[in-house]
Amino acid sequence: MAGPYRQGRLGVTLERARAHAEGLDSRTHDEIQQLRFGRPHEVLSEIRAYLLRRSEEMNTKNNPIKLLRLRQTDEAALIVLGPAIDKGPTPEHFHFDSGARLSFGLTLRGVDGASKLVSFRYHYQLPANRTPEFLRFDLNDAPDADPLSEPRCHLHPGLEKVRIPFSLHDPFEILDRIFFVLEKGL
Amino acid sequence: MPEFLSQPSVEIARRLELRGGNAWIAVLSPPGGPALALDELRTELRSILQISARVLPLGTATFEGLREALQQPNDDAVLLSAGADLTPEKWSSLDIMRSALERTGPVILWLAPNDVANLTQFAPNIRSFIGGSIFIAAPDGGIMTEEDRQRRVKELEKQYQLTNGEIVRRAESKQLPPEPHFVEWLVLIGRGDLV
Numbered sequence: 001m002a003g004p005y006r007q008g009r010l011g012v013t014l015e016r017a018r019a020h021a022e023g024l025d026s027r028t029h030d031e032i033q034q035l036r037f038g039r040p041h042e043v044l045s046e047i048r049a050y051l052l053r054r055s056e057e058m059n060t061k062n063n064p065i066k067l068l069r070l071r072q073t074d075e076a077a078l079i080v081l082g083p084a085i086d087k088g089p090t091p092e093h094f095h096f097d098s099g100a101r102l103s104f105g106l107t108l109r110g111v112d113g114a115s116k117l118v119s120f121r122y123h124y125q126l127p128a129n130r131t132p133e134f135l136r137f138d139l140n141d142a143p144d145a146d147p148l149s150e151p152r153c154h155l156h157p158g159l160e161k162v163r164i165p166f167s168l169h170d171p172f173e174i175l176d177r178i179f180f181v182l183e184k185g186l
Numbered sequence: 187m188p189e190f191l192s193q194p195s196v197e198i199a200r201r202l203e204l205r206g207g208n209a210w211i212a213v214l215s216p217p218g219g220p221a222l223a224l225d226e227l228r229t230e231l232r233s234i235l236q237i238s239a240r241v242l243p244l245g246t247a248t249f250e251g252l253r254e255a256l257q258q259p260n261d262d263a264v265l266l267s268a269g270a271d272l273t274p275e276k277w278s279s280l281d282i283m284r285s286a287l288e289r290t291g292p293v294i295l296w297l298a299p300n301d302v303a304n305l306t307q308f309a310p311n312i313r314s315f316i317g318g319s320i321f322i323a324a325p326d327g328g329i330m331t332e333e334d335r336q337r338r339v340k341e342l343e344k345q346y347q348l349t350n351g352e353i354v355r356r357a358e359s360k361q362l363p364p365e366p367h368f369v370e371w372l373v374l375i376g377r378g379d380l381v
Contacts, residue, residue: 042229044328048196049233065196071330076378078370080330084341085367105370107381118381121366141381142364152364 014148021147024165028152029143031168036114040077043108043115043171044070047079050172051094054179060095067094076118079106086123086134098186099127102178106171107141122174124182132158135182137166137174190214192322195227199234201319202263202292210312211319212295214302223323224265224296231263237291239263245271249279253286260289267296277308284311335374342371350375357381 037043051064064081071078082093082103093101104122108115119141125134136156144150151165169177193201202209216223224241231239242255244266256264280287287293295316297305302320306313343349346367348356353371356362357380372380 038229041226041326041328042233045196045229045233048328049230049236052200052234065194065327068328069330069334070328071335071373073373073376073378076369076373076381078330078373080338080370084338084370085345105366107366107369107373109378109381119364119366119369138366140364140366141369144364150364 018146018148021151021165022143025143025147025152028168032117032139035117035168035170036111037108037117037170038114039110040070040072040079040108040115043106044068044079047106047171047175050175051081054175058097060097062094064094067092075109077108077110077115079108080104082123086125093125096183098183100183100186101125104174117170120171120174122178124178126158127186130186134158137169137177138163139168190320190322192324194324194327195223195230196234196326196328198227198321198323199230201321202231202294203234205292205319208288208290208292209319210293210295210316211321212297212302212305212316214297214299214320214322216323216325217299220298223325224267226326227294227296227323228265231265231292231294235263235292237262239265241265241267241296243267243269244276244280245269249283253283256287256289256293259291261291263292263294264289265294265296268298268301270298270300272301272304274304274308277304281309281311284309284315339371339374342367342374354380 038046048064048068051062055062055064067081069080083090084105086103089101093103095101102122102124104120106120107118109118117139120139122137123134124136126132135158138154138156140150140152143152150163153166153168154163155166156162157164198213202211213227228239228241239262242252242264245268247255339350353362353368354377357372357377362368369381372378
């Protein structure tokens, strides 16, 4: 049911939509500043343990110990699984029983014996002939000039140029959604 | 000294998980960077076993203090770090009180390779209890190789039709779109300072 009339309510403009999107990005930024994780090698260890546990529950064989890789420099740390660009199945992907596959990249920055989130991308490629072809959860490292089209934390619903904002999830919560929601729903 | 299996910390933690409960194992520190290796093993124990893990130095602890520390709490993972200062007398005393050290959580004896001889000679009960579960801590296999790093950079160069130099130039002039791939690219080429 429509709410009571307020001045300007029926005249929502592109500018107002952008202002709302900026507000959302600003809240996302604040949340990121609050989030802290263990040191990068500890995060790698936790993700590996998570994937090992999930692998034990699956029929498809994966070896997360070999799949996960860490590159650490003084300024930042990168945790990756699978190729940077999904161009088809590879042995480096994490493969699901459904035929779907996962690749991801997670960048962290060390702060005071812990680390904070810089960016991530989780690319879940659905099995062949399924629609959408993929879902990708991205966190950008900074706000875009056009936060309406490019929200800082967004989902690509199988379309490279379409980005739907979603609430900030930590790296494990994204995996939870992939393993317990997307994969179960196929 | 017999040949012991060299295993990354994650594999040692998984073996301990399979053994379950109050297992005792011994892990020999690698030749270089024993402190780092100990930290890695502690991290893996926490991740794989999903319990807290702490290090207790054997050399400086009184046995009463050690017994108390092992029981409070008694269900976490404890790494007993032997160190070079553990005398034959202390090994013998530890061996005598072995049953007093029993607990619900696992115990990992962290030894220098040379300590195995002392363990065998002066603490035969503990040595027997550990049995064949002696491993050498190997480097963590999760570090990206140079080959992998270069392959990933090439993958990104091909996808975006840009060079490393162009990426750096754009990042320095704040012209790089804020996307995860470009962040990864900068970290891969050692310019995480631009992120």
